[in-house]
Amino acid sequence: MEPQPQPAQESAGHVVILPTPGMGHLIPLIELAKKLVHSHRFTVTFIIPTKRGSPTKVQELVLASLPPSISYVFLPPASFEDLPEGTRIETIISLIVSRSLQAFREAMAAIARNHRLVSLVVDLFGTEAFQVAREFNVSRYIFFSSNASLLSVFFQMSALDRGVSCEYMDLLKKVKIPGCIPFLNEELLAPLQSRGNEGCRGILYHAKRYTSAEGVMVNSFEALEGEAVRDLREKRREGMPPVYVVGPLVKMDQPAAAAEREECLKWLDKQPRGSVLYVSFGSGGTLSSEQITELALGLEMSEQRFLWVVRRPSEKAESFYFKVHGQDDAFFDFLPEGFLERTKGRGFVLPSWAPQAQVLAHEGTGGFLTHCGWNSILESVVNGVPMITWPLYAEQSMNAVLLAEGIQVALRPKVTEDRMIDRKEVAAAAKGLMEGEEWKNMRHRMRGLKEAAYEAVSEGGASTTAIAEVALKWNTQ
Numbered sequence: 001m002e003p004q005p006q007p008a009q010e011s012a013g014h015v016v017i018l019p020t021p022g023m024g025h026l027i028p029l030i031e032l033a034k035k036l037v038h039s040h041r042f043t044v045t046f047i048i049p050t051k052r053g054s055p056t057k058v059q060e061l062v063l064a065s066l067p068p069s070i071s072y073v074f075l076p077p078a079s080f081e082d083l084p085e086g087t088r089i090e091t092i093i094s095l096i097v098s099r100s101l102q103a104f105r106e107a108m109a110a111i112a113r114n115h116r117l118v119s120l121v122v123d124l125f126g127t128e129a130f131q132v133a134r135e136f137n138v139s140r141y142i143f144f145s146s147n148a149s150l151l152s153v154f155f156q157m158s159a160l161d162r163g164v165s166c167e168y169m170d171l172l173k174k175v176k177i178p179g180c181i182p183f184l185n186e187e188l189l190a191p192l193q194s195r196g197n198e199g200c201r202g203i204l205y206h207a208k209r210y211t212s213a214e215g216v217m218v219n220s221f222e223a224l225e226g227e228a229v230r231d232l233r234e235k236r237r238e239g240m241p242p243v244y245v246v247g248p249l250v251k252m253d254q255p256a257a258a259a260e261r262e263e264c265l266k267w268l269d270k271q272p273r274g275s276v277l278y279v280s281f282g283s284g285g286t287l288s289s290e291q292i293t294e295l296a297l298g299l300e301m302s303e304q305r306f307l308w309v310v311r312r313p314s315e316k317a318e319s320f321y322f323k324v325h326g327q328d329d330a331f332f333d334f335l336p337e338g339f340l341e342r343t344k345g346r347g348f349v350l351p352s353w354a355p356q357a358q359v360l361a362h363e364g365t366g367g368f369l370t371h372c373g374w375n376s377i378l379e380s381v382v383n384g385v386p387m388i389t390w391p392l393y394a395e396q397s398m399n400a401v402l403l404a405e406g407i408q409v410a411l412r413p414k415v416t417e418d419r420m421i422d423r424k425e426v427a428a429a430a431k432g433l434m435e436g437e438e439w440k441n442m443r444h445r446m447r448g449l450k451e452a453a454y455e456a457v458s459e460g461g462a463s464t465t466a467i468a469e470v471a472l473k474w475n476t477q
């Protein structure tokens with residue numbers, strides 16, 4: 001599918017991409033960069049702000065496979081000693097950008113000495129860097145790594161915010177966000193659930209700054225989010241930039257050579273077709289000790305095969321976000337006693353990180369229990385794998401509603417009042433997804449989405465055309 005690199009030609013110009021922390025931001029931006037390089041002759045540099053100054057192991061892993069026309073540089077760490085305990089993740093991400101601006105400016109200047117800069121692309125929390133783009137007279141674009149429904153919410157937040165004092169949810173009940181199915185308050189993007197918190201003010205701040213972008217690329221496609229996509233593409237909201245629907249841009253790893261294949265893939269090779277439930281909470285998700293026990297015993301009760309990326313328990317759902325691969329040990333002493341022995345052969349657990357793109361593309365994989373990060377969802381869709389939703393933070397609850405009630409390609413286990421999913425519910429969802437009647441219907445819907453996804457990113461497809469439009473603008477400015 002991916003166009004092959006052309007023999008060396010003169011670059012059409014240089015694009016700088018600034019990803020904010022999180023593999024869920026970096027990975028799709030790399031896919032965008034590959035399109036810009038392979039299909040439109042741009043060269044690209046990633047300028048990467050960090051909390052700790054050096055790449056995580058997983059960052060190293062994904063950056064190591066970049067083609068020669070894409071380079072990267074890490075900025076020195078930003079200081080955070082002044083932040084109170086419990087500062088929201090969205091706030092930290094935004095501050096990493098604003099506190100790295102001088103270093104970013106210097107990195108831009110170094111690139112400008114040797115290249116003709118044409119554009120700066122930031123992700124959903126990176127608009128602070130636009131001031132530097134103006135100094136270098138390059139165009140300013142946002143790559144929105146979540147979905148069109150959330151982008152609709154961002155576009156309409158300022159209007160919703162003006163002159164009202166009630167919670168957004170009360171407003172959203174009255175004001176229909178195009179394409180969004182009705183959400184309950186606790187399903188809304190986490191910081192927006194209460195207007196008073198600093199995270200909510202931060203999101204509003206970013207949403208207002210979207211007016212200063214010249215274009216927004218969103219990682220979705222029409223068959224997945226029809227109404228929201230059409231609305232964003234066709235109706236220009238007051239003051240908002242044009243939207244380019246460019247998805248699904250997802251990591252599609254080539255299977256590794258036999259000798260280099262990771263153990264979990266070798267294990268998958270031996271499982272019957274479509275029989276394994278893959279269980280993973282994205283790049284940052286963790287569960288409490290009690291919840292890990294319920295999940296483990298539920299998987300055991302379900303009698304299904306499973307491949308589970310297990311992380312040490314934590315009370316904070318996103319505690320792995322900034323330290324992917326922080327758990328080097330492979331001790332699973334926190335799992336229920338005897339669980340590993342009892343599920344031996346039927347289950348495979350691995351610490352920290354899995355080659356997810358390859359796992360989801362593997363024919364042994366038949367279902368995905370996911371935290372509902374948007375990239376995980378897209379990766380499941382392009383492989384036609386139905387899901388079980390287990391949202392943890394950020395906009396993941398909105399995504400879960402979209403999947404289970406909107407597109408109907410996922411089962412949604414019940415959450416108790418103390419926010420737990422108990423073992424019976426886990427077992428019922430796992431059995432239902434892998435064996436139930438509903439599985440066939442979801443699989444059928446998934447097949448349709450998978451075809452539409454390939455169509456969108458094929459030559460002449462809607463997403464390919466949208467990226468070409470952006471490239472043309474950069475070429476002719």
Ligand SMILES: O=c1ccn([C@@H]2O[C@H](COP(=O)(O)OP(=O)(O)O[C@H]3O[C@H](CO)[C@@H](O)[C@H](O)[C@H]3O)[C@@H](O)[C@H]2O)c(=O)[nH]1
Nearest residue numbers: 023024027145146282283353354356373374375376394395
């Ligand atoms: O063991 C793992 C875990 C993750 N991944 C990859 O890491 C990415 C994870 O992205 P995503 O599923 O979107 O999750 P997060 O990293 O949690 O992403 C953040 O960014 C997303 C896009 O904005 C949001 O939808 C999420 O809510 C937010 O937490 C995907 O490409 C996965 O394939 C692996 O390869 N192996």
